[in-house]
Amino acid sequence: MAVMTEIGAPPRDRLSRARALHWALAAALVLAGLVSLEIGAADVRFSTILARLARGEALGQMERIVLFDIRLPRLALGILVGAALAVSGATMQGLFRNPLADPGIVGVGAGAGLGAILAIVLGAFLPVWAVALAGNQLVPVAAFLGGWGSTLLLYRVSTRRGQTSVATMLLAGIALGALAGALSGILVYLADDRQLRDLTFWGLGSLAGASWAKVMAAGPLIVIAMVAAMTLGRGLNALALGEATAAQVGVDVQRMKSVAILAVAAATGAAVAVSGGIGFIGMVVPHLLRIASGPDHRALLPNAALLGAILLVLADVVARLVIAPAELPIGIVTAVMGAPVFLWILLRRRGITIA
Amino acid sequence: MSLIAEDIRVRFGRRDALGGVSLTARPGEVTAIVGPNGSGKSTLLGALAGTLPFSGRVRLNGRAIGAMKPWELAAERAVLPQSCQLAFPFTVIEVVRIGLQAGTAGDRAEVPMQALARVGLAHCADRPFQDLSGGEAQRVMLARVLAQVWNPVQDGRPRWLLLDEPVSSLDIAHQLQVMEIARDFARAGGGVVTVMHDLNLTALFCDRVAVLAGGRRLALGRPGDVLCDEILSRAYGCTMRVSAPPLGGVPYVLPHSACL
Ligand SMILES: Nc1ncnc2c1ncn2[C@@H]1O[C@H](COP(=O)(O)OP(=O)(O)OP(=O)(O)O)[C@@H](O)[C@H]1O
Ligand SMILES: [Mg+2]
Numbered sequence: 160m161a162v163m164t165e166i167g168a169p170p171r172d173r174l175s176r177a178r179a180l181h182w183a184l185a186a187a188l189v190l191a192g193l194v195s196l197e198i199g200a201a202d203v204r205f206s207t208i209l210a211r212l213a214r215g216e217a218l219g220q221m222e223r224i225v226l227f228d229i230r231l232p233r234l235a236l237g238i239l240v241g242a243a244l245a246v247s248g249a250t251m252q253g254l255f256r257n258p259l260a261d262p263g264i265v266g267v268g269a270g271a272g273l274g275a276i277l278a279i280v281l282g283a284f285l286p287v288w289a290v291a292l293a294g295n296q297l298v299p300v301a302a303f304l305g306g307w308g309s310t311l312l313l314y315r316v317s318t319r320r321g322q323t324s325v326a327t328m329l330l331a332g333i334a335l336g337a338l339a340g341a342l343s344g345i346l347v348y349l350a351d352d353r354q355l356r357d358l359t360f361w362g363l364g365s366l367a368g369a370s371w372a373k374v375m376a377a378g379p380l381i382v383i384a385m386v387a388a389m390t391l392g393r394g395l396n397a398l399a400l401g402e403a404t405a406a407q408v409g410v411d412v413q414r415m416k417s418v419a420i421l422a423v424a425a426a427t428g429a430a431v432a433v434s435g436g437i438g439f440i441g442m443v444v445p446h447l448l449r450i451a452s453g454p455d456h457r458a459l460l461p462n463a464a465l466l467g468a469i470l471l472v473l474a475d476v477v478a479r480l481v482i483a484p485a486e487l488p489i490g491i492v493t494a495v496m497g498a499p500v501f502l503w504i505l506l507r508r509r510g511i512t513i514a
Numbered sequence: 515m516s517l518i519a520e521d522i523r524v525r526f527g528r529r530d531a532l533g534g535v536s537l538t539a540r541p542g543e544v545t546a547i548v549g550p551n552g553s554g555k556s557t558l559l560g561a562l563a564g565t566l567p568f569s570g571r572v573r574l575n576g577r578a579i580g581a582m583k584p585w586e587l588a589a590e591r592a593v594l595p596q597s598c599q600l601a602f603p604f605t606v607i608e609v610v611r612i613g614l615q616a617g618t619a620g621d622r623a624e625v626p627m628q629a630l631a632r633v634g635l636a637h638c639a640d641r642p643f644q645d646l647s648g649g650e651a652q653r654v655m656l657a658r659v660l661a662q663v664w665n666p667v668q669d670g671r672p673r674w675l676l677l678d679e680p681v682s683s684l685d686i687a688h689q690l691q692v693m694e695i696a697r698d699f700a701r702a703g704g705g706v707v708t709v710m711h712d713l714n715l716t717a718l719f720c721d722r723v724a725v726l727a728g729g730r731r732l733a734l735g736r737p738g739d740v741l742c743d744e745i746l747s748r749a750y751g752c753t754m755r756v757s758a759p760p761l762g763g764v765p766y767v768l769p770h771s772a773c774l
Contacts, residue, residue, distance in 0.1 A: 169627070170605075170607040170627065170639040170640055171605070171607075171639075171640045173605070173608070256601035256602075257601065258602070393615060396604075396612055396615075397612050397615055398601075399600055399601040399602045399604065399612075400598055400599075400600060400601075400609075400612060401595070401598060401599065403560075403565050403593075403595060404593075404595060404598060406565055406584055407563060407565060407587075407588065407592065407593040407595075408588050408592075408612060408613060408615040408662060409584050409585035409587070409588030409589070409615050410584060410585075410615065411583070411584050411585075412584070449602065449603065453603070453604070453605070453608070454602035454603055454604055455604075455608065
């Protein structure tokens with residue numbers, strides 16, 4: 160047989176290309192960050208500040224507050240939340256073996272939201288020492304628990320014998336979202352005025368309330384979830400062939416699933432706790448990256464973190480610009496950008512059976 | 515250094531899929547599992563692979579598989595499933611590389627391409643897996659399995675191919691090619707256990723045959739002994755006539771001579 164002559168050019172190496180993309184995306188993130196620092200409601204420009212610093216002049220009180228207490232924490236929060244949403248989207252899609260899975264769409268976001276509202280409203284009834292112990296982690300951790308519960312439930316409902324049914328997953332997600340929404344509604348009636356203000360503010364899905372306190376509240380959970388998710392690349396690749404095959408090529412499937420579910424819940428929970436429900440980043444970002452550089456999770460997960468951060472920072476800039484000096488909730492901006500992409504994916508998959 | 519299954523029982527809900535089946539497969543041999551649909555062939559293979567919960571004992575190269583970690587198992591045996599769906603748009607070569615996950619073919623980068631060439635699909639390396647025809651996809655999956663246990667013997671221990679109907683979607687030329695791959699693997703010192711429906715290929719290429727029916731083992735032995743009118747008729751529930759060429763040639767079965 161002409162076996163040896165068949166080996167001609169070496170196969171394309173999409174993984175190296177996808178890894179080269181890390182650098183391009185990192186550079187783009189720096190640019191997006193600069194834009195975000197430059198633009199805002201106050202007439203303070205980062206470029207002018209830099210120029211003045213270069214001339215050795217001191218910064219004014221106003222400039223310092225705008226830069227260090229408003230724009231920098233907002234940028235940091237945008238990066239954290241964007242990366243968290245995109246990575247939890249990519250992880251969830253790998254876990255459910257389906258590109259339409261997204262924590263926002265399948266009710267995990269709503270579950271995390273319920274956890275956060277519970278913490279805000281019932282936090283008042285907790286003993287003082289418990290509140291002091293939990294500190295600013297109370298709301299993020301509660302959101303994480305809510306997200307964890309709903310991810311576990313969703314996985315149990317929609318997966319049989321290692322195969323996930325998309326239809327069941329989406330429908331179960333709708334039911335979960337409705338239930339969490341209804342329970343959240345009841346809690347809102349129980350809330351007092353101050354809590355109500357917290358809730359409205361939070362429910363808008365916005366980075367407007369960004370502060371260093373929020374960065375410190377969500378940061379640790381998000382960073383831990385990211386680190387955990389980055390270890391899943393090989394395992395999720397194998398899982399693309401099904402749970403049985405993944406186990407047969409040497410993946411500890413049970414452990415990997417637990418880590419993936421915890422990472423999704425932690426990242427989604429922490430992101431929801433500080434910024435409300437921001438949709439579509441988790442679905443659009445991995446989808447774009449799969450088109451650009453292939454589905455290999457070893458490169459997809461870090462790239463998703465970078466592109467998610469970029470998109471959310473830019474969406475935040477748009478949110479601040481369109482109706483300046485007021486601003487749009489960022490959830491509206493991501494929905495306007497993301498919903499058409501979602502429909503486009505559905506359109507392209509039409510005709511292909513989604514069993 | 516064998517693959518030994520003793521008294522394997524598997525229950526799905528209230529139904530017994532396997533009711534106490536024993537099987538010994540030796541390295542250097544191709545062992546076939548044949549039997550009608552639903553007789554428990556895939557279930558037995560799943561138990562041998564350690565992917566299904568079962569009661570009974572399975573020893574792989576002298577170790578109980580229950581005590582082995584997934585990656586230890588993966589280094590000693592590879593499994594070709596009866597069917598497989600891919601969730602994301604990986605290319606053919608990327609799918610084959612998934613086989614390197616834990617295998618001690620390790621990070622030898624040339625193995626996946628060699629495995630693809632072995633199944634005659636090196637020219638498809640860059641095509642999206644999801645675009646392949648059924649038979650091509652089946653051969654790519656075989657290449658992935660071969661890549662996982664590329665050397666039939668590693669550190670003096672035989673490695674194992676567990677194949678579930680490896681030729682079910684293939685044309686006749688590729689059926690022969692794949693059966694030759696299995697036989698070569700065994701002749702090089704590895705072990706092969708394969709589920710088969712084609713009794714003639716089984717007779718041609720396999721050294722031992724286990725016949726299953728209704729979750730029990732009807733027979734185990736050399737094809738010349740096991741593939742006989744009486745056993746096959748009982749297993750498949752239809753009258754079968756096995757023909758044998760003179761001078762102890764390989765027996766064959768024609769559907770012409772079978773009747774329900
Ligand atoms: N996951 C499962 N849950 C419930 N029943 C199952 C499961 N897998 C197999 N069975 C049942 O166990 C029996 C044996 O199935 P198995 O897949 O082993 O058959 P097989 O011999 O491989 O058949 P085929 O030739 O059609 O591949 C069948 O009756 C089947 O319905
Ligand atoms: Mg079968």
